[in-house]
Amino acid sequence: MRYKSTGDLYSRISKSYQGASQTLTPPIFDWESDSDLDSDALGDDSHNTIEPSIMLTPQSVRNDGFDSYDRTSTRTGEQDQIVCAISESRSSEVIGVATVNITTGQADITRILNNDKYQRLVELFWRLPAEPQSFLVLKSVPGKGNKSLLVSCLQVECPNTTVVPYARRHWNEAEGLSMVNRFALRDDVKAIRACLDSNFYASCAFSAVMKFVLNELNIAFYRNSVRVRYIQPAETMGIDRSTITSLELLQNIRPATSKTSTLFGVLNSTRTPPGRRLLRSTLLQPSTDKKQINERLDAVEQLSTHEELLSELGKNLKGLPHIDIEQVASWIAQTIPQSRAPLEDGLAIFEGHHQIVLPSHEELYNAERDLTYILMLKEYLGGIRKLHDTLRSAECTSTLCDRVRRQCSPDTLRPIEDIIMNNIEKDALYSKSPIDIRNNRLWAINAAADSILEQACKQFRDQVDGLNAYLETLNVTFGAHLPGGAELCLDNDRHYYLRFQWTDVEREIARGSAAAGIQTLSETQRLRQCSIAGIAVVNGARKKKYYHCRTLELLQKSRAIQLQADIVTMQSDKAVARLKQKLLKHAGLLLDLSDAIAMMDMLCAFTQLSTTQNYVRPDISDTLVLKGARHPTMEIRKSNFVSNNVCSGNPGARFHIVTGGNMSGKSTYIKMIALIQILAQMGCFVPAQYAAVPICDRLFTRLSTDDKPESDLGTFGVEMREMSHILRQSTKDSMVIIDELGRGTSPQDGMAIALAMAEKLVDVGPQVFFAAHFTKLARVLNSSKQNSVINLHVEGQSVVLMDGETRQINLPHTIASGPVKNEDYGIDLARRFFAPRLVRNAEKITQFLREKDSQKKSGPITQVLKQNKLVRALPELLKQAHDSSMDDSALISYLKRLQVEFTIRMNKIAENDENAEEASGGEKAAYRLERPILEKPDDEELEAWKKRFDEEEKRVMRTNAPYTSNKRPIPDREGERTRKRNKTDDLDDVDDWTIRTWKAWPSMSRSTVDN
Known part of the structure; x- marks a missing residue:
């Protein structure tokens, strides 16, 4: 049917809405039923045909999901919808893995060498932001009853994920490469194709996962709108599931309420969802690239020395709306299989009866969500500009900070900003207040090009003005009886209500209940329907220090305003669809911005922890x-x-x-x-x-x-x-x-x-x-x-x-x-719990076993082993001294100390002294010989070492000189030096011997020293 004018078309649409709403009388004694209608009335159809005798008000969703950011979750995206395809060779030596995160619009491809029974594959799943909803595996040949090892592993490690056998025809290398050409961002196609050359199983996995998303989940993407990445596992540290659990990286082994009881909780002071996602990914797969690690350390060092810069960056990041920009990019990339029909297409005349195809609840919700996305994106870009200005004014020199600054530059943002500014009103802003959110949605789209939208906005404005006038009238009446008036509020279900201070209306409600003779009813029943200042209110309820209620006239006005808002929303949706098409070619830019913000957010979290806990740069x-x-x-x-x-x-x-x-x-x-x-x-x-x-x-x-x-x-x-x-x-x-x-x-x-x-x-x-x-x-x-x-x-x-x-x-x-x-620390600890008699018996048994063991250690074989141990340790220490950067004086002092220690230890072992270990420092002395401190000793320490050396040397010569010469055979040349040292106390010969030995070390072989 053709209409005389757009005004006539709008009148028919509005009349159909209003006619449908006249018969609705909400239950006035049930607070919940007014805002939560029976969802079954909506049906399963995408559109509902409503006759004038029937009224349907689409039910709204209470939580839009924009402010549900929670830092305590171990997964960064519990609601992320992830599908994973796994393709393996016949020998299971090579595995190709492809994952698609439908929520963020990203796909990852990787190739794994399966030399550890799928352990690396399980590690890959643990690094995902959420547990996959489906695993796609190659459908087995009919008749095979045994599950493959891969399927068994998946069912054990991820019991909540469905394993879907997918037909062989979907696993095709050529189609996988074609999917890359079709869906990957244009700038990434060549690089991805190069990585997939001769990578058969990874290409097959990508083909299968994309076909599953397109055909089974009915999710379509615009051409060249998906970020596809090829992940190189060799560039990160491998951390398996057991290590993640044992070290409590994400979750405590024992129940704990503190957020700082895990390493992720200690690190996580991020302010954006992408930053939190990057932090978790980096924690589970730390880098092995030295250049990348040092770039991050440089950025943290610069931020830690500029407290004002760190504080300002924190404010900039906190000021960004809690929107996941990757989800916005995914929303832009996804097409709608059945587009929402414009309102004028649903108006028709059949046999003289007016009917209208009202939008369904889901359509209204999606249209409002899309408008909110646009407003949040507009504010997000403004916040990125502030972040860029902060980095520019601070003159950051670190590579990463400079990279983020260039990525957030006005020239980079301008293409997206121009598209938004040409379609969105300049004054339209994102707000968290329910009333402001709805008003901003309604006035977001420039209505000059759409007459229906323009008239609906005008009607909405007039009705809101009428509502405000009605509120003023009510407050005049309330003001004569109450200390304060009523406040007009909007709940999450887009219904207006009146809010009073409970202390203002408590006495008035009690007086009205007494006059009506309903004191015997429960408080809840008395509050649902009562009288305030002579005005009947319904759906009343106490909410902490407030009293919420409505009047019948307020219900009617609220319903009329909401119907006009629905018309505006659906008409605005057409403009949003056109806006999405224009933003599509800049989806890659949005993802790059998300990466830059995530990196800066993570670096600020690192710096925050490092400065508050006195960390140092490694x-x-x-x-x-x-x-x-x-x-x-x-x-x-x-x-x-x-x-x-x-x-x-x-x-x-x-x-x-x-x-x-x-x-x-x-x-x-x-x-x-x-x-x-x-x-x-x-x-x-x-x-x-x-x-x-x-x-x-x-x-x-x-x-x-x-x-x-x-x-x-x-x-x-x-x-x-x-x-x-x-x-x-x-x-x-x-x-x-x-x-x-x-x-x-x-x-x-x-x-x-x-x-x-x-x-x-x-x-x-x-x-x-x-x-x-x-x-x-x-x-x-x-x-x-x-x-x-x-x-x-x-x-x-x-x-x-x-x-x-x-x-x-x-x-x-x-x-x-x-x-x-x-x-005996175990016995000492047992004293706290057992009787003394039992502990004494344990001590006797321990002493008996220890004496029996010591008899085995006193033989000649043990002495030879101890001497060999010291001799084998000496070449390593000489090499370490040779490679050190000590000056000559420090080197001579160190070698003196080493020689004295070595001689004392060898003589003690040769004496077979039972207290040799204790007298010379026990195992500590052996440890010092193996691991000396390479530093110049002071004069007092040198004198002490010299005195100790002289005393020990003289004592050994007096008491056991023949024993030493017999038990410790040495070459003739070394024997001459030893005899010379026994005849004189001059340490010059010691220095010469030590230095010559050290200089000769590079030409000495270990076998020579051992012999």
């Missing part, structure tokens, strides 16, 4: 050295946390065994090292006074002792499975953290298994920190793997109190060299 080097290191989560919860040192500078000794009593802090110490390693490779400062950190390719932990009944594995089975994975996958560039290996079996078997696995790790050469109660482990390892193990212990002492029986255990939680001194 040096990325080849050795691990930490001075005054602290546990990043425990130091926040405990103000008196004890710091410790870590040193692993010797390339030949990378296996560290940490012993100590129960509750002494062994586990905390080794966990601290792993967390600092992660922080450093993320590009964040670390909790220490000084830090030098190497780059690790993978981080492994064996910490928890839980069994897994679902896998038919006990504690020992879980230990063996995890250690098997570590032994297969670790390299010389890995870090391994092990706590109490072998606890799930007998002590003898546990010691044997721990020793065998430790030897294997020593051969591979990763950085290992092994906390154990096996005090003999380091001694046995050093006998088979010379100078390859460093023994540490956590200090602790047991003090006998005045009564002679009670012992107090002091645990300072500090790390020292050598084995633990008090091997």
Whole structure:
């Protein structure tokens, strides 16, 4: 039917709406029913044909989802809809993985070498912002009854995700490449195609996942509107699921209410959803690119030295609306299979009866959401301009800050801003107030080009003016009886209501109830319908210190205003659709802006933590050295946390065994090292006074002792499975953290298994920190793997109190060299819980076993082994001195000290002195010989060393000179030097011998020294 004018068309649309609304009388005694109509009345159709005798008001959704940003969640996008396709070779050696995040409009493609039984695949799933909703796998040949190993792994690791067998025809390499050409951003197509060349399985996976999204989920994307990325797994540190759980990176093992009880909680002061998403991704896959790490450290260092800049950037980021710009880009990229029909298309005449196709609830909600997206995007761009101005005025010189500044420049933003400004009113702003949100939506679109929209806006304005006039009339009446008037508010269901201060109306409501004789009713019933200042109100309810209610006339006016708002919304939706088409070609720019904001947000979070907790910048080097290191989560919860040192500078000794009593802090110490390693490779400062950190390719932990009944594995089975994975996958560039290996079996078997696995790790050469109660482990390892193990212990002492029986255990939680001194710490701890008689019996048994063991150590074979150990340690120390940067005087002093220590130790062993270990410092002395402090000693220290050397040399010559010459055969030339030193106290000969030995070291072979 043709209409005489657009005004006539608008009149018919408005009349149909109003005619449909005249028969509606809301239940006046039920507060909820007025705002929440029966959703079943809407039906499942996209449009509802309504006759004049029927009224339908679309129900709105209470939460638009824009302000649901929660920092406590371990997943950054719990509502993200992710689909994943997995394609593997027949031998399962190569796996292609493609994921599509429909919520953010991004697709990731990667290729995995499956040499660890899908372990890297599981790690990839854990790094996603949300658990995938579907796994697509190749549909098996009919008749095969057994599940594949891949399907079994997916069902065990991700039990809440559906595994969908997808037909073979969808897994096509050529179609995967065609999908890249069709959907990837134009600037990315060539790079993605280059990565997928000869990458058959990754291309097949991308083909399958895109077909599933298009055909099964009915989600369509505009051409060249999806960000497709090819991920290189080799550029990040590998962290498996067990490590994520054991180190409590995302979630506590035990229930905890504090947000700072996990490493993610400590780091997360981000203010934007993309920043939080990037922080989580970076935490689970720290970089192994030294250049990238240093760029982040440079940015954090610059921000930490400019407090005003950091504060201003924080305000800029906080001022951005809580909108996920990646979701906006996805919204722009997605097409609507069945576009919403304009209102004039739904108006028709059938057999003389007027009918109108009203928009459904979902259509109205989507139209309002689209308008809100546009307003939020407009404000977001304004916030980015402020961020750019802040960076420009601060003259940031770091690479990352400068990159963010250039990405947020006005020239970059101008294409998008021009499109928005040409279609959106200049004064239209985003607001969080319900009334302001609706008004801004209604006046957002320039109505000059649409007469229906223009007239609907005019009607809406007139009706709102009438509503305000009605409110003034009510307040005149209320003012005569109440201390304060009524306030007009709009709820989330877009209905107006009156709000009073409860103290203002409490007495008036009680008086009205007494006059009506309804005092016997409950308070809720009396408040629903009452009289205030002689005006009848309905749907009343007390909300804390306020009283909410409505009048019948207010209900009618609110309904009429809402109907006009619906017309404006649907007419504005056409303009929004055109606006989306114009923004489509700039979808890639929006994603680049999101990346820039996310990076700046994460860097500000790093800086915030580093400045408030006194972190330092780590040096990325080849050795691990930490001075005054602290546990990043425990130091926040405990103000008196004890710091410790870590040193692993010797390339030949990378296996560290940490012993100590129960509750002494062994586990905390080794966990601290792993967390600092992660922080450093993320590009964040670390909790220490000084830090030098190497780059690790993978981080492994064996910490928890839980069994897994679902896998038919006990504690020992879980230990063996995890250690098997570590032994297969670790390299010389890995870090391994092990706590109490072998606890799930007998002590003898546990010691044997721990020793065998430790030897294997020593051969591979990763950085290992092994906390154990096996005090003999380091001694046995050093006998088979010379100078390859460093023994540490956590200090602790047991003090006998005045009564002679009670012992107090002091645990300072500090790390020292050598084995633990008090091997009876278990018995000391047991005194607190058991009777003295039982403890004394345990002491006797311990003493008997110790005496039996000491008899084995006093033989000649043990002496030879001890001497060989010292001799083997000497070449490494000479090489270390040769490579050092000490001047001549410091070098001479150091070599004197080394010679004296070496001679004393050899003579003590030759004497077979039972107290040799204690007299010369015990294992501490051996540790000092293996790991000397390369620094120039002062004069007093040199005199002390000289005096000690002279006394020991003279004592040995007097008491055991023949024994020494017989038991310690040496070459003739060295014997001459020794005899010469015995005849004179002049140290010049010592210096000559030492310096000549040091200079000759580069030409000496280890075998010569050993012989």
